[in-house]
Amino acid sequence: MSVLVFLETDKGIIKKTSQEAIAYGAAVASATGGTVTALALGEGDASELAKAGRFGAAKVLHAADPRLNQENSLAYASALVQAVGATGSTVVILAKSGIGDAVAARAAARLKAAIVSGATELPDTAGGFSVKRSIYTGKAFATVEMKAPVKIIAIRKNAVDVQAEEGSAAVEVFNPVFGDNDFKATVTGSEKAGTQLSLTDADIIVSGGRGMKGPENWQPLIDLAQALGAATGCSKPVSDLDWRPHHEHIGQTGIKVAPNLYIACGISGAIQHLAGVNGSKCIVVINKDPEAPFFKAADYGIVGDVFDVLPRLTKAIKEG
Template identity: 55%
Template sequence: MSALAFVEIEEGLVKKSSLEAVSYASSVEGEVTAIVFGALNDGEADKIGAAGAAKVLHVSDDELAQPNIMAYASAIAEAMEKEGSSLLVLAKSSLGDPVSARVAIKVNASLATNVVDLPDTSDGFKVKCSIYTGKAFAINTLSGDKKILGLKKNAVAVKEDGGSASLENFAPAKNEADFKVKVTNREKATGEILLPEADLVVSGGRGLKGPENWGMIEELAKTIGAATGCSKPVSDMDWRPHHEHVGQTGVKVSPSLYIAVGISGAIQHLAGVNSSKYILVINKDPEAPFFKAADYGVVGDAFEVVPKLTEAIKAQQG
């Protein structure tokens, strides 16, 4: 069977999580077509090809430039029919989740989300999925001719040895009913790097003692190209904006590296970060619960450790 990969973009740039979806699809099926909505910057199609796609269906219609869940689902379902695709792969995201559910209904497909590994096809089609905020795994068997997989961020590496992808304009049919709901305004969280897409995150907690001390967190984040986050008490006290709150009731992140500075490690915070590939904890309390979940830990005063860490990284960068 051939595979279709839904590629999300932000300001003309392909999201890393979508490149992971393309690479995953190419590992399952040799023939992969990607579908992209909106303006695509120069060179971005090459990234999609390098990740494993042979062709990119480019939807350049201005009316579809901004995310529209219903219209995107209809277009993707049409693209699956056009390409004869029995497998759709996309990143698990705030856009990917509702789109995948609607496509599944439209094409009568089996759906699994939060997928973390390649499928086992030795006896049917089984996929391993992360559940309970990363505390356990479920093996799901997908039946039916068509299947949709929502890939967990950082579950696979992005390939860079694929070929060049041909770019084909795709003008899907538009259903008036898909545009009954209009987006009149979009407000985005500010910051150079946003938490949901960040590959590196530096977070601070009450151990920083006040908002006036956040400069060292921002400096470390800037040095390594990371997003900044915080614990719930910090956002509750208005030390930092709410959109930086990482945790069960805030933003759930899955970076390659999560650095927690002065955060004790309440279970609600851990629920939002335990999908991180690696966790580094900096805390002067050796009994802080966060150390039990950490891959690396530094017992020390954050006001001494963080500036020295930042300077060491800068020296290493040359």
């Protein structure tokens, strides 16, 4: 099966979640006999996009129309549908995200495709095409058979192991045709938190709860995150109290994350918070209450004062 991978880029560089999408696409293509083409939209440097080859893409179609520099699910879906046609792809892979889901949905409706969002494993292609996905916010899984000729899969982080190898993809100019309908909204402004590492892209997350006792006490947590090259997150009460910005809120009604390492500091572990982190490979809980329910979901636990433990962990890391 020929596979098309939708790339998300940040300042022209392929996001980590999209590197995984390429690796996932490459695994599907190699199991079913086919090649992988990646689709990059908006600004992008050819030498950066060629790096898609390291994860298994043979070719990158690059549509550099400046109107595509703004995230726009309508135009992106139009471009994706045209790229599916141009490459004869029958499988489309995207990283699960706000824009990934929106593009997947609109393209699926146009292509009458079978769509699964939240895949956690590679598909089973022996005799059919079925894929396992996360449901009930990570509390369970469902295996779904995808019956339509075109299949669109939005994958969760860690759905596949990524091994970068030597390789370079051929970057080709792609000129999709857009209609007026594709540019219906005007962006009037945006706010972005500077150079901060994005939670969905981060391999390590250090997260704080009410046990941090106030926004002025966040420095030890930030220090540990910096020493680890980690992103910072928080629990719902912390974001509700405005101690930390809303985009840091991890949980059932916030961002769902699946890092390799999640360090929870002063978070008791309400079921709604656990729902947002249960895709993590390794969970560390630091809490002064030995009865905190989070310990039951953790791999490593320290019962202690976060303001004592955090600086010691930071020091231990810096000393290597």
